[in-house]
Amino acid sequence: MGEVIVITSGKGGVGKTTTTANVGTALSLLDKKVLLIDTDIGLRNLDVVLGLENRIVYDIVDVVEGTCRPNQAMIKDKRFENLYLIPAAQTRDKTSVNPEQMKILCEELKKEFDYIIMDCPAGIEQGFKNAIAGAQRAIVVTTPEVSAVRDADRIIGLLEANDVHNVRLIVNRLRVDMVKKGDMMNVDDILDILAVGLLGVVPDDEGIITSTNRGEPAVTDAKSLAGRAYRNIADRITGKEVPVMDLEKESGFINAVKNLFKKK
Amino acid sequence: MDFFNFFKSKKESSKDKAKERLQLVLIHDRANVSPEFLEMLKGEILEVLSKYVEINQEDFDVTLTSAPNEDGTREVPALVANIPIMQMKRPEEINNNRK
Numbered sequence: 430m431g432e433v434i435v436i437t438s439g440k441g442g443v444g445k446t447t448t449t450a451n452v453g454t455a456l457s458l459l460d461k462k463v464l465l466i467d468t469d470i471g472l473r474n475l476d477v478v479l480g481l482e483n484r485i486v487y488d489i490v491d492v493v494e495g496t497c498r499p500n501q502a503m504i505k506d507k508r509f510e511n512l513y514l515i516p517a518a519q520t521r522d523k524t525s526v527n528p529e530q531m532k533i534l535c536e537e538l539k540k541e542f543d544y545i546i547m548d549c550p551a552g553i554e555q556g557f558k559n560a561i562a563g564a565q566r567a568i569v570v571t572t573p574e575v576s577a578v579r580d581a582d583r584i585i586g587l588l589e590a591n592d593v594h595n596v597r598l599i600v601n602r603l604r605v606d607m608v609k610k611g612d613m614m615n616v617d618d619i620l621d622i623l624a625v626g627l628l629g630v631v632p633d634d635e636g637i638i639t640s641t642n643r644g645e646p647a648v649t650d651a652k653s654l655a656g657r658a659y660r661n662i663a664d665r666i667t668g669k670e671v672p673v674m675d676l677e678k679e680s681g682f683i684n685a686v687k688n689l690f691k692k693k
Numbered sequence: 694m695d696f697f698n699f700f701k702s703k704k705e706s707s708k709d710k711a712k713e714r715l716q717l718v719l720i721h722d723r724a725n726v727s728p729e730f731l732e733m734l735k736g737e738i739l740e741v742l743s744k745y746v747e748i749n750q751e752d753f754d755v756t757l758t759s760a761p762n763e764d765g766t767r768e769v770p771a772l773v774a775n776i777p778i779m780q781m782k783r784p785e786e787i788n789n790n791r792k
Contacts, residue, residue, distance in 0.1 A: 575711050575718075582719050611706030618712050622719065 431462075431539040434546050434666070435564035435593070439580030441551030443572045444601040447637060447647075449548040450478045451656070452568075454646040455663030457512035461543040464503065467517035468560040469550035470525060476516045480644020481506060490518035490525045492534065499538060508645075513542075523555040528562035535563025544666070553587060561588065566595040568628055572602045573614040578622060585625055597628035599662065604633045605680045616673075629662035631655050632676050654679055720759045720770045731755055734772075742776065745787055749777040 436449045446469075453465045466489060467475035476482045487502035492515065499515070506512040518525065538545055549560035561567065567588050571581040581598070588596050600616050607613035616630055634655035640647040647656035648663075654676075661671045735755045742748055753776055760771040 575715050578715055579718060579722065583722060586723065608708075611708050614708045614711055618708065622712065622715050 431542040432544055432566060433535045433539060433564045434544060434566045434568060435549050435561045436546060436568045436570060437549035437557065437560065437584055437588075438551065438570040438577070439553065439584040440571075440577045443570050443577050444631070445551075445570050446474050446478050446548055447641065448568070448570050448599060448601065448631075448659070449475060449546055451646045451648045451659035452663055452666070453544075453546050454479075454506075454509055454512060455648040455660045456544055456546075456666065457506075457509045458648065458660075459663060459667060460511065461667070462511045462513075462541070464513045464515065464538060464542045464545045465548065466515045466545065467548050468526075468531075468556060469548060470517045470556065470559075471519065471522045472550065473517040473519045475548050476504075476514065477644065478641055479506065479514060479646065481514055481516075482644075485516050488516045488518040490521050493526050493530045499534070508649075523550070523559065526559050527555075528558045531559045531562040553583065557587075558591075561591055561593055564593055566597075567593045568597055568599055569625070570599045570601050571619065571623075573600060573604075573608075573619060578614070578619055582623055585623060597626045598623060599629050599631060600627070601631045602633040603630055603676065605676045609677070627673070628665055629658055630673055630676065631658040631662075632680060717759055721757065724757060724770055726757050731757070738774065738776075745782055746778045747780040747782060749779050752777045 436445050436452070438445050446467075449465055453463050457463045465475060465479075467473055468489065469475075470490065473488075476485060481504050484504045487497040489502065491497045492499050492502045502515050503513040504516065506514065535545060545563075547560045547564060550556035569581050569584055569588075571577045585596055588594075598620070600619055603616070604613055608615045616627065620627060632654050634647070634653055636650055636653035637647050637655050640650055640653065640656075646659075647653045648659045650656045658674065661674065664671045735753070738755065739748065739750065739753060753774075755772060755774045758771055758773050759769060762769045
């Protein structure tokens with residue numbers, strides 16, 4: 430019996446979809462059977478981040494309305510064994526699906542997959558309620574900014590109120606240089622404020638943009654620091670204990686190497 | 694004192710400012726206090742206190758804010774009431790009111 434995990438944040442643009450794509454791919458590389466569901470109906474994006482946009486036939490609304498079977502809507506990623514996507518509908522809106530339907534669908538799909546990861550839309554309305562309806566676990570993504578942390582706090586409260594008690598935090602887009610200067614909140618500051626367990630820290634990494642440009646998740650890039658952070662997160666989701674990497678040391682080293690080549 | 698720290702310590706770092714502001718705003722967010730709730734609370738406090746003292750109702754005010762906890766490690770929510778007393782009531786007056 431698999432587990433349903435919702436990836437959410439409240440605020441938009443903090444990296445939910447990127448996190449879903451990377452954590453999902455990393456889990457599939459650990460030999461887990463993974464289904465990603467884009468629940469952002471009307472603003473479909475997970476397909477294009479994963480590079481699967483040309484293979485869509487059916488979507489989540491088709492599944493819920495019974496136009497097709499769930500298996501027909503699943504796009505199998507040819508590059509990664511065990512990775513599947515059910516895309517969001519692009520020409521419908523959030524009210525085309527309700528939480529009760531999502532719950533039933535999750536229950537059914539859990540029999541077939543180790544992990545079902547729901548990419549939640551921004552906001553706290555219907556789309557959010559749909560995305561969390563069938564979830565046992567939640568991953569809250571935030572960035573070290575006041576707006577994102579405030580929204581994360583609100584989301585954590587709403588998850589609790591909706592009986593999702595296993596909630597953990599990813600601090601995304603951390604800039605080590607700014608933290609060092611005291612110009613950005615560090616991970617401890619954020620944990621102090623939010624009082625929630627930490628799942629991982631992902632550094633700000635240009636590699637995320639270039640890999641998304643290509644439609645290839647950063648976890649497949651051995652050189653990407655963010656990719657490595659996501660692989661560690663996937664390990665922790667499976668229950669393995671992996672220490673949080675020392676970003677200061679790592680990025681210091683990588684910059685040193687980069688500078689070495691630049692000088693030539 | 695370290696030469697560099699001397700210049701640094703002059704100004705509060707922006708991340709400390711961010712943390713401080715967040716802690717304050719979250720106290721309000723979490724408490725989910727509406728103006729109606731505060732008005733109700735104010736009304737009842739006034740009612741009870743008026744049995745014993747005469748209060749300047751115009752300047753009477755109750756607000757939700759934050760204050761450091763006992764060991765000063767973190768900010769906690771606090772209700773602060775400003776209750777200007779005009780006059781204490783005499784015991785016989787109080788007894789009459791209670792009947």
